[in-house]
Amino acid sequence: MRAREGQIPAWVPEGEAAFASLEIPGIEPVKIPARKPAKKSGIDPKSLAEGLLGGRRGDLARAITLIESNAPAHRPLAREILQIITNAPQRPISRRIGISGVPGAGKSTFIETFGNFLCDNGHRLAVLAVDPSSTISGGSILGDKTRMELLSRREECFIRPSPSSGVLGGVGRKTRETILLCEAAGYDTILVETVGVGQSEIEVRSMVDCFVLLMIAGAGDDLQGMKKGILEIADVLAVNKADGANEARAMTTRADLERAVAFLSPCTEGWTPPVLAISAVSGLGMADMREQILAFAEHTAKTGQSTQRRKEQAISWWKTLVDQELRARFFAAPEVASAAENIGQRVLTGEMSPSVAAEELLGRIAWDRGN
Numbered sequence: 001m002r003a004r005e006g007q008i009p010a011w012v013p014e015g016e017a018a019f020a021s022l023e024i025p026g027i028e029p030v031k032i033p034a035r036k037p038a039k040k041s042g043i044d045p046k047s048l049a050e051g052l053l054g055g056r057r058g059d060l061a062r063a064i065t066l067i068e069s070n071a072p073a074h075r076p077l078a079r080e081i082l083q084i085i086t087n088a089p090q091r092p093i094s095r096r097i098g099i100s101g102v103p104g105a106g107k108s109t110f111i112e113t114f115g116n117f118l119c120d121n122g123h124r125l126a127v128l129a130v131d132p133s134s135t136i137s138g139g140s141i142l143g144d145k146t147r148m149e150l151l152s153r154r155e156e157c158f159i160r161p162s163p164s165s166g167v168l169g170g171v172g173r174k175t176r177e178t179i180l181l182c183e184a185a186g187y188d189t190i191l192v193e194t195v196g197v198g199q200s201e202i203e204v205r206s207m208v209d210c211f212v213l214l215m216i217a218g219a220g221d222d223l224q225g226m227k228k229g230i231l232e233i234a235d236v237l238a239v240n241k242a243d244g245a246n247e248a249r250a251m252t253t254r255a256d257l258e259r260a261v262a263f264l265s266p267c268t269e270g271w272t273p274p275v276l277a278i279s280a281v282s283g284l285g286m287a288d289m290r291e292q293i294l295a296f297a298e299h300t301a302k303t304g305q306s307t308q309r310r311k312e313q314a315i316s317w318w319k320t321l322v323d324q325e326l327r328a329r330f331f332a333a334p335e336v337a338s339a340a341e342n343i344g345q346r347v348l349t350g351e352m353s354p355s356v357a358a359e360e361l362l363g364r365i366a367w368d369r370g371n
Contacts, residue, residue: 101214217253
């Protein structure tokens with residue numbers, strides 16, 4: 001009895017030599033080719049960058065995935081892509097707009113309505129929707145792309161949901177790099193939707209040109225969420241859900257906000273943040289919102305603040321990257337990695353205080369304490 005040539009039993013192990021010699025009782029030995037593992041296709045950063053610059057959405061999505069990856073092998077590839085697009089011919093400056101607001105303010109609904117309005121008026125729009133991260137899987141909880149169904153169907157719009165990964169400010173760890181990729185792909189307006197976690201939204205301020213803060217009325221306190229810190233960094237304020245039975249309360253909240261803003265130091269010199277009444281459901285105020293954002297852009301361009309702000313953002317980004325890299329290299333150092341788990345356990349059991357543990361771990365590195 002002879003086994004059929006070319007037939008490979010499921011039990012033949014992979015990764016053997018080119019041929020496996022099989023000896024089975026009652027069956028004449030036969031040489032059967034062993035299965036070879038499939039080769040993984042390599043990543044070509046130059047090809048991805050060229051496709052991205054050519055406006056190919058698939059290449060843009062793949063490049064963003066590479067940028068967001070934590071795999072050490074992907075880091076040099078991501079840097080190469082960023083260097084290529086940095087050296088590419090400059091495109092017209094895009095508008096970077098941060099969208100934040102108190103919980104329940106309707107940020108995603110507003111972005112879908114406002115985004116469709118922008119696309120109808122000739123803009124190419126990229127939406128970076130940052131979701132809260134699950135503490136279990138690390139993935140996005142809310143799934144913003146599914147909540148922007150109409151906008152996601154438009155060719156002029158690219159939506160990228162990303163988990164916040166626990167980063168304060170409600171922005172992803174690689175949001176700045178993603179903004180650069182979207183601009184290189186030809187999107188003239190970038191909307192960054194944040195989780196909305198309070199005063200730590202200052203992180204968003206450091207990466208956008210215009211910061212829009214959404215408010216709502218009738219949530220128990222007519223001025224809920226009106227902390228001085230968050231109001232001072234806003235360039236445009238809008239009271240959402242100004243429709244139906246809530247319209248009167250929304251108008252009252254708008255008036256209260258206008259009075260409050262008058263007593264605050266503006267984030268942008270010479271600009272008093274306007275307070276709008278809008279409805280993301282009916283579309284009320286979308287034209288006013290665009291007009292105020294354009295007026296703000298004109299003001300900052302005329303005064304030179306837009307150029308200065310971009311420079312300050314670059315420096316802030318650089319320092320953040322240095323902080324992240326230092327932390328990563330510190331914990332990757334053999335003398336630290338070998339002691340970190342033991343010291344951490346001593347903190348958990350109360351044997352060592354966190355401050356003493358930090359000094360203990362930092363002492364594992366031979367820091368240069370020269371002049």
